[in-house]
Structure formats: structure tokens, C-alpha cells
Amino acid sequence: MADYDYDLFVIGAGSGGVRASRVAAAHGAKVAVAEEHKVGGTCVIRGCVPKKLLVYGSHFAEDLEDAANYGWSFENAKFDWARLRDHVLNDVDRLNGLYEKTLESHGVERIMQRAMVKSAHTVELADGREVTAKYILVAVGGWPFVPQFEGAEHCITSNEVFHLDKLPKRIVIAGAGYIALEFAGIFNALGCHVTVVNRSNVILRGYDESLRDRLLQITMSRGIEYKFHCPFQKVQKREDGAFDVHLEGQDPLVADQVLVATGRRPKTDGLGLENAGIELDDGGAIPVDEYSKTSCDSIYAVGDVTDRIQLTPVAIREGQAFADTVFGGKPSTVDYACVPSAVFSQPPLAGVGLTEGEARNTYGNIRVYSSDFRPMKNVFADRQERGLYKLICEEPTGKVLGLHMIGPDAPEILQAAAIAVKAGLTKADFDATVALHPSMAEELVLMR
Ligand code: NDP
Numbered sequence: 001m002a003d004y005d006y007d008l009f010v011i012g013a014g015s016g017g018v019r020a021s022r023v024a025a026a027h028g029a030k031v032a033v034a035e036e037h038k039v040g041g042t043c044v045i046r047g048c049v050p051k052k053l054l055v056y057g058s059h060f061a062e063d064l065e066d067a068a069n070y071g072w073s074f075e076n077a078k079f080d081w082a083r084l085r086d087h088v089l090n091d092v093d094r095l096n097g098l099y100e101k102t103l104e105s106h107g108v109e110r111i112m113q114r115a116m117v118k119s120a121h122t123v124e125l126a127d128g129r130e131v132t133a134k135y136i137l138v139a140v141g142g143w144p145f146v147p148q149f150e151g152a153e154h155c156i157t158s159n160e161v162f163h164l165d166k167l168p169k170r171i172v173i174a175g176a177g178y179i180a181l182e183f184a185g186i187f188n189a190l191g192c193h194v195t196v197v198n199r200s201n202v203i204l205r206g207y208d209e210s211l212r213d214r215l216l217q218i219t220m221s222r223g224i225e226y227k228f229h230c231p232f233q234k235v236q237k238r239e240d241g242a243f244d245v246h247l248e249g250q251d252p253l254v255a256d257q258v259l260v261a262t263g264r265r266p267k268t269d270g271l272g273l274e275n276a277g278i279e280l281d282d283g284g285a286i287p288v289d290e291y292s293k294t295s296c297d298s299i300y301a302v303g304d305v306t307d308r309i310q311l312t313p314v315a316i317r318e319g320q321a322f323a324d325t326v327f328g329g330k331p332s333t334v335d336y337a338c339v340p341s342a343v344f345s346q347p348p349l350a351g352v353g354l355t356e357g358e359a360r361n362t363y364g365n366i367r368v369y370s371s372d373f374r375p376m377k378n379v380f381a382d383r384q385e386r387g388l389y390k391l392i393c394e395e396p397t398g399k400v401l402g403l404h405m406i407g408p409d410a411p412e413i414l415q416a417a418a419i420a421v422k423a424g425l426t427k428a429d430f431d432a433t434v435a436l437h438p439s440m441a442e443e444l445v446l447m448r
Contacts, residue, residue: 006032008327009123009133011115011271014041015312016303017139018099019319025106027327032133033108034115034125039099040092042141042304043312049095050088050162051182055344057084058189062346066381079190081167088162116272120298124272135298135326138286139319140271142264142304147174151235154243155258158183168192168256172245174232176203178343179261181215184224185346194224195253197245199262201228204343208355208404210370214388215345215406221384222346227253266305273299283307290333292322300326309339340418342411347385350414352421353402356392365395369427369447375408375440389443391427398426403444413441 008024010017013035025031038045064074103110114126121132144157156164158179171187173180176198188194196203203226204212220226230247235258237243245253266285273279273286276296281287285307292300300322303315314334321332342350359366369391378385387407394401400421405414420429427447435442 004121004132004134006030006109006131006133008032008135008137009115009131010034010137010139011117011123012041012138012140012303012305013039013099013103013110014139014141014303014315015043016141016315016319017041017137018103019316020137020139020302020323021108021319022102022106023320023323024327025108027323029327031106031108032111032131033103034111034113034123036112036114036126038096039103039110040096044095044099045092046159046162048312050092051158051186052344053088053091054084054162054186055182055346057088058186059346061189061191066377066383069381081164081190085162085164092162116270117276117278117299118272120276120296133298135300137319137322138271138273138294138299138301138305139303139315140267140305141315142307142310143267144260145263145265146260147232147262149232149234151237151243152260154235154237155260157260161259164257170242170253170255171195171257171259172197172243172253172255173259173261174198175261175263176200176226177205177261177263180259181219181343181345183259183261184219185344188219188222188224189346195227195255196224197227197230197232197247197253199229199231204349206355207343207349207351208390208402209357210390211349211351211388211404211406214386215343215347215349218347218385219345264304264310266307268305281307291325291331292318309336311339311341314339338418338422340414342414344411347387347407348410349404349406350411351402351404352414352418353400354392355402355404356390359392359394359401363394363401366401367393367395367398367427369393371443371447373440373443376438377408387440387443389447391430391444391447393427398428400425400427400430407440409440413444417441417444 007029008031010021010033013033021031021033115123118124124130170193172195184194184196233246235243243255268284278294286301288301288306292302302318304310317334324330324332338353340352371389374386390404392402430445433445
């Protein structure tokens, strides 16, 4: 070890990098982590956490509307974007501080500057210093991908959306994936006119089709407009500060902000991986084996930069498994089967395991159980929106292959139910569980 400055040098202090750093340090390694922005990464700084707070903040609109039938009135209810925005950003700073403390308390050295790979054991820092390490872990994450079109520089991405000076009256969102649908819900609830524009005719590719249809139907009834098969042609800034958004085969749209949410790509540009003989895949991701090792024996990579599943808890598991394998003497891999996920749209949807389509293709003989219901709280509030739960089972064993839900609190309910799906339980096991009444979750054990 004395031959190297560090046992482990981590590039990127996001979810995967921080977990790997602190666990490796706890296993006795001398660790440094380089970060060019803030400790915490996409999830904490400009992703899951601030987004969820905006979802909570915007959801009050629905709650206030529904409150009338519950006897409450708020004649002068007002919304202050700047107050919510600043409070969210303060919370991000608080979490950033907690992440820094975690690294400190584990004795991990923080180097707040950009780092790049110089060779198999050498990292070059932005200030020109070179340091050596027995192992290097690349955990630099991803970055919003913006397709090429004229005027793309006028658009914002999920990096900027948390910092808007004021709420746009009209917003056009390019893409119909996670980020597009989550921000469509936030801005729609906050009273903005939202148009979602996608190159294809689907939203949330990969999610169960019936749930996607339900989300489309509910969000359209809430006033979100959709334009499908409409790639962007150009965005032009007008004299009044607004933008003309030109789409193929459509009249131009006028917007005060244009948010591009067309996927995220691994942030490997200029990282110097070629200096260690590492070749990227076609999407710019770092190919790794099941232990997250690259083609170079001393360099590993975890998280979005490897583009396995772009989710925080997955990156955390990969960071943990890496540290246990390399420094804890306990070879560990990550199990990617039955990873639950959710879209915090309004209403939210969540799923685990195979969709109906995937199960039919893989197993052929399946049975689908479902519950299409209007939650009691919606009925009482005169809200017409219905929830939909689907259980996809193998025949004739009844083993649950997938569970998909849309409706209030779907992600909260799904996380618990995902344990049963991961454990390989059957429809009979669900049915043997007595309903918890009255709840929305009881639909899980009452499906026909
Ligand atoms: P997604 O991959 O979810 O969606 C991308 C959207 O952009 C799709 O609608 C896709 O269209 C469209 N698109 C892709 N490429 C192009 C292109 N070249 N030109 C025009 N349109 C294009 O990406 P997001 O940016 O929404 O999110 C990135 C990742 O971040 C997600 O995959 C997810 O893993 C993670 N994330 C997770 C969240 C959560 O867990 N709740 C929340 C936010 C992000 P098409 O339909 O044709 O494919």
C-alpha cells in the first residue's frame, strides 16, 4: 500500500461514490474522493430529493381543492414559488452538509475539484496535481442529454429547473419519461399550462401499458396537453422573452420556458478513461463486470456512469458491493431482479417485476388480476380519478411476476408489496393475507 498515495481514489461524490468511500474507509482503506460540484450527487442536489419536495409542495393544490368536501375552506390560499424554491434549495444545502460530515466522520479526504484518470493507478486533479491509488472508482453519474436542434441553448434541463426566478405561465416539456412526467405534474398543479411533446407516441416507455394509459387519461383531464410524434425543429426567442417552439408537422407553440427531459447520458466526456485502456460503449457508458470492474483491473465504476439501472438505490448497492468485494474480503454482486421503481407524477405510479407485456413474452401462460377502483378519499372529494392495481402471475403456480399500481400513495404501498414479489410469493399468499380496512392497499389482497 505504501507505494500509493491512497488505497482508493473515488471520482464523484454522488450516491454510489459516497457509499463506496465510506464503506471502504470503514473496512480500513485510506480513501479520497474528488467532487467538482457538491457532495451528494444528482439525487440529492438536482434530482430525487428536491423533485420530491416540489411534488409535495405542488400537491397541496389538489389537497386544497379536495378539502372543501371535508369541511375546510381556504378562500385566500396563495402560492409563493420563491418561498418553496428557496426552502427546497436550503434543504439541499442541509443534506449536502450531512453528506460531507459522513465522509469526514469516516476519515475520507474530500478533494473539491475535477479529477481525471491519467493511468491505471494515477488520477490528475484540475489544479495539476497527480495522485496515485491502488484502486480508482469512477462514480461520476450522468448528465441531461439534449438532442441537437436550433435554439437548444434557450432550453433548460433538470439541472436548471430547480432555480427558476418565477413560475412560467406556459411550459413546453420535451420527452415523456420520468423527468418530463414528474415536472409536468408539478407545473400543472402549480397552475402553469403544460404541453408535453414526445418524438414517439408513448409515455413512460417500459412501464405497464394500462397504467400509462390511466396516467395519460388523468393528466389530460387535469389540463396537461400532449403532442406525440413531434420532434423539435427549433426554438426561437421572441422579443417579449417568450419562445416559439417549432415542431415537425404542427403549428408552433408559445412558451415561457422549455424544459428538455430526453434522457440522461453517462458523464464520461474528458474523464481520460482511454488512458487506462478503457473503451466506452456506444452510449458513452463504462462497461463493467458483475463486480463493477472495468477492463482495467485497478479501475471500477458504479452508478449511472455504467448505465445499468439509473436509480439511486441501485448505485448505492453497487457502491456497497464494490467496497465489500475489494476492501471487505466479501465478494458481493448486486441482484438486479425485481428492482421497484416509481414515477412521482400526479397521481404517482409504481411497479416491480415484469409488466403484463413482458410476462406474456417471457412466460406465455400468465394470469392478470386487477383492481380498478375509485379511492374512498376521491369519492368523498368528488374527484373522478380512479386507481388501478395489476398483479401479473405465472400459471399455474400463481407466482407473482409483477405488480403495478397507479393511484394516491402508490410508491409508498408498492415498496412494502415489493418485498412479497421479491420473495417469490404467490397470488394465494396475497389472498391469505387479511385486508387492512379501509385502505387503498387492501386492494392488493382482494384482486380478481
Ligand atoms: P427517460 O429515459 O425516462 O425518458 C426519455 C424521454 O425522452 C422518452 O420519452 C424518450 O422518447 C425521449 N427521448 C429520448 N431520446 C430522445 C431524442 N434523441 N430526441 C427526442 N426525444 C428523445 O429519461 P428522463 O430524462 O426522464 O430521466 C432519465 C433517467 O433518470 C430515467 O431513466 C430514470 O432512470 C432516472 N429518473 C428516475 C426518477 C425516479 O425514479 N422517479 C425520476 C427522474 C429520473 P421515447 O418514448 O421515444 O423513448
